[in-house]
Amino acid sequence: xxxxxxxxxxxxxxxxxxxxxxxxxxxxxxxxxxxxxxxxxxxxxxxxxxxxxxxxxxxxxxxxxxxxxxxxxxxxxxxxxxxxxxxxxxxxxxxxxxxxxxxxxxxxxxxxxxxxxxxxxxxxxxxxxxxxxxxxxxxxxxxxxxxxxxx
Amino acid sequence: xxxxxxxxxxxxxxxxxxxxxxxxxxxxxxxxxxxxxxxxxxxxxxxxxxxxxxxxxxxxxxxxxxxxxxxxxxxxxxxxxxxxxxxxxxxxxxxxxxxxxxxxxxxxxxxxxxxxxxxxxxxxxxxxxxxxxxxxxxxxxxxxxxxxxxxxxxxxxxxxxxxxxxxxxxxxxxxxxxxxxxxxxxxxxxxxxxxxxxxxxxxxxxxxxxxxxxxxxxxxxxxxxxxxxxxxxxxxxxxxxxxxxxxxxxxxxxxxxxxxxxxxxxxxxxxxxxxxxxxxxxxxxxxxxxxxxxxxxxxxxxxxxxxxxxxxxxxxxxxxxxxxxxxxxxxxxxxxxxxxxxxxxxxxxxxxxxxxxxxxxxxxxxxxxxxx
Amino acid sequence: xxxxxxxxxxxxxxxxxxxxxxxxxxxxxxxxxxxxxxxxxxxxxxxxxxxxxxxxxxxxxxxxxxxxxxxxxxxxxxxxxxxxxxxxxxxxxxxxxxxxxxxxxxxxxxxxxxxxxxxxxxxxxxxxxxxxxxxxxxxxxxxxxxxxxxxxxxxxxxxxxxxxxxxxxxxxxxxx
Ligand code: SF4
Numbered sequence: 001x002x003x004x005x006x007x008x009x010x011x012x013x014x015x016x017x018x019x020x021x022x023x024x025x026x027x028x029x030x031x032x033x034x035x036x037x038x039x040x041x042x043x044x045x046x047x048x049x050x051x052x053x054x055x056x057x058x059x060x061x062x063x064x065x066x067x068x069x070x071x072x073x074x075x076x077x078x079x080x081x082x083x084x085x086x087x088x089x090x091x092x093x094x095x096x097x098x099x100x101x102x103x104x105x106x107x108x109x110x111x112x113x114x115x116x117x118x119x120x121x122x123x124x125x126x127x128x129x130x131x132x133x134x135x136x137x138x139x140x141x142x143x144x145x146x147x148x149x150x151x
Numbered sequence: 152x153x154x155x156x157x158x159x160x161x162x163x164x165x166x167x168x169x170x171x172x173x174x175x176x177x178x179x180x181x182x183x184x185x186x187x188x189x190x191x192x193x194x195x196x197x198x199x200x201x202x203x204x205x206x207x208x209x210x211x212x213x214x215x216x217x218x219x220x221x222x223x224x225x226x227x228x229x230x231x232x233x234x235x236x237x238x239x240x241x242x243x244x245x246x247x248x249x250x251x252x253x254x255x256x257x258x259x260x261x262x263x264x265x266x267x268x269x270x271x272x273x274x275x276x277x278x279x280x281x282x283x284x285x286x287x288x289x290x291x292x293x294x295x296x297x298x299x300x301x302x303x304x305x306x307x308x309x310x311x312x313x314x315x316x317x318x319x320x321x322x323x324x325x326x327x328x329x330x331x332x333x334x335x336x337x338x339x340x341x342x343x344x345x346x347x348x349x350x351x352x353x354x355x356x357x358x359x360x361x362x363x364x365x366x367x368x369x370x371x372x373x374x375x376x377x378x379x380x381x382x383x384x385x386x387x388x389x390x391x392x393x394x395x396x397x398x399x400x401x402x403x404x405x406x407x408x409x410x411x412x413x414x415x416x417x418x419x420x421x422x423x424x425x426x427x428x429x430x431x432x433x434x435x436x437x438x439x440x441x442x443x444x445x446x447x448x449x450x451x452x453x454x455x456x457x458x459x460x461x462x463x464x465x466x467x468x469x470x471x472x473x474x475x476x477x478x479x480x481x482x483x484x485x486x487x488x489x490x491x492x493x494x495x496x497x498x499x500x501x502x503x504x505x506x507x508x509x510x511x512x513x514x515x516x517x518x519x520x521x522x523x
Numbered sequence: 524x525x526x527x528x529x530x531x532x533x534x535x536x537x538x539x540x541x542x543x544x545x546x547x548x549x550x551x552x553x554x555x556x557x558x559x560x561x562x563x564x565x566x567x568x569x570x571x572x573x574x575x576x577x578x579x580x581x582x583x584x585x586x587x588x589x590x591x592x593x594x595x596x597x598x599x600x601x602x603x604x605x606x607x608x609x610x611x612x613x614x615x616x617x618x619x620x621x622x623x624x625x626x627x628x629x630x631x632x633x634x635x636x637x638x639x640x641x642x643x644x645x646x647x648x649x650x651x652x653x654x655x656x657x658x659x660x661x662x663x664x665x666x667x668x669x670x671x672x673x674x675x676x677x678x679x680x681x682x683x684x685x686x687x688x689x690x691x692x693x694x695x696x697x698x699x
Pocket of ligand 1: 223308574575576611612613638639640641642646647671672673674
């Protein structure tokens with residue numbers, strides 16, 4: 001499907017979604033609680049068939065956190081980027097997409113480790129890279145570390 | 152080993168730790184393995200023993216500098232990692248490398264891939280208890296390293312790519328030497344087959360072991376030879392060509408068996424394809440500049456940019472989020488090894504503990520690329 | 524240049540004088556020197572590589588550089604059988620206790636080579652990192668430092684020869 005068609009079908013599914021087409025891919029920005037229903041549709045509907053989650057990450061925009069999911073369909077060869085906005089930065093949480101793409105499990109562990117987002121219904125949420133007792137979440141913009149030597 | 156938590160789980164599985172110091176994990180990977188007798192029930196990877204905070208560093212480095220942190224990620228495909236970064240920057244700036252630079256990049260990338268697969272082949276033998284392949288493979292790998300050194304100045308972490316092209320022109324000897332090495336590799340190819348491929352013991356340790364189905368490979372986000380051995384067509388050079396790969400003739404090696412033996416064969420096949428790519432290009436490097444003009448201080452426009460390339464281990468993605476400044480606002484590396492690792496518990500389920508080493512050897516993990 | 528030329532000539536020969544007699548001979552030497560000669564020529568390194576430098580360490584083992592010329596080829600996977608640890612690659616906070624433990628498990632006398640900029644000071648990961656140990660000498664004592672990112676195999680060989688010289692001048696029995 002082309003970006004236009006994707007946009008059209010997704011608007012039907014989820015009218016609250018907003019779009020950003022400035023980049024290479026079609027970006028869909030949704031509120032974080034709409035994530036799972038949309039993702040399930042994107043995975044299961046034959047015309048979307050996004051079976052390959054090739055990048056899962058997070059961006060800290062200081063006043064909100066943005067989960068970014070890059071999806072590709074191996075069948076139709078189209079790509080899409082789903083961005084879920086998390087406004088509660090004190091206690092961020094979002095549903096896990098592990099039930100849809102298994103690669104999400106370790107990736108979400110990584111995001112939890114570095115950004116501190118709690119994933120609901122995640123089978124084994126743990127700090128993946130840092131020690132269990134590490135203080136703070138290093139990739140947050142407000143992370144301070146006295147031992148870090150600034151350039 | 153480290154945690155000393157050898158115990159029995161509730162399900163009656165015996166837990167052992169493999170790594171972080173283990174010769175067959177190719178670095179510092181730590182796997183917790185739940186065993187029933189000798190059969191693997193569950194694997195839990197524990198990472199972070201080489202987590203070097205590269206993504207955080209990149210937020211402070213300029214667009215010319217951050218490229219070079221990536222040669223330390225997957226150091227066996229250092230050129231290709233650099234290539235991904237410069238391509239991402241070029242995409243954002245909407246400049247294009249000169250034709251000569253593109254050809255040099257592809258040549259270097261394929262030489263790196265060859266050298267990387269040779270190292271994999273060497274380690275594959277070592278892991279399964281055969282020491283001789285190590286010396287055979289390193290003979291050719293050293294020859295390639297010498298060529299790369301002559302042009303780039305270093306053997307391993309080359310840092311040769313810059314936005315708009317390559318840092319300097321190729322050495323006058325480059326073409327001659329490459330042809331010599333290709334000749335040598337082709338002449339010696341049969342030795343590889345005689346040593347390992349045709350070895351019955353070796354085959355039996357790989358055949359039918361570590362099966363990964365096509366659906367699982369996609370769902371786990373596998374890429375590179377690991378996924379192609381399960382029949383997933385995922386060669387970025389074919390699907391999303393960059394730097395002139397669309398004009399070259401090569402095959403995407405696919406296999407549908409999905410076991411360790413298939414992964415072994417796919418990698419061997421890829422070496423042949425790399426040789427054929429180099430042969431097509433080596434006499435046809437276009438004349439002209441090796442670098443397009445770019446500004447000294449690079450500032451990317453606002454927005455996010457994603458660029459993927461095919462490293463020796465799979466699809467590497469560079470995701471740059473720019474706020475218009477001179478450094479990335481956020482920089483994420485989608486590493487092929489990370490996803491391939493997440494499929495190892497699936498592959499090893501039900502296998503014997505002794506086969507785990509063989510499975511990991513065929514997936515060819517580079518741990519610093521997983522941890523970043 | 525062959526790295527072997529770097530070795531001082533008097534270090535290549537066996538320490539001591541042989542006096543030939545018709546039915547054999549005498550050897551006049553110091554026990555210290557013989558023991559050190561034996562120890563320095565049979566250092567068993569531990570296979571310990573965390574990242575990029577480990578690849579150059581592997582290159583040093585291959586046929587082109589061939590560290591077995593100097594008696595290093597018996598690389599061991601277990602620290603209990605090794606007496607030299609070549610720290611090849613970055614050490615991060617999470618790895619530091621493991622490295623310390625490996626070092627503690629090695630039998631005395633033991634030696635450490637810090638290979639690469641990372642192990643000397645943090646190297647490329649000195650600035651703006653939160654998880655890298657800025658030099659392994661914060662964790663274990665280091666005998667020889669090899670700069671480079673990564674050091675060439677020749678540099679590693681040179682460091683090993685330097686270590687051998689250090690061992691040859693040690694007092695094994697006397698407390699100096
Ligand atoms: S010194 Fe350089 S090559 Fe060696 S481990 Fe550090 S980054 Fe890698």
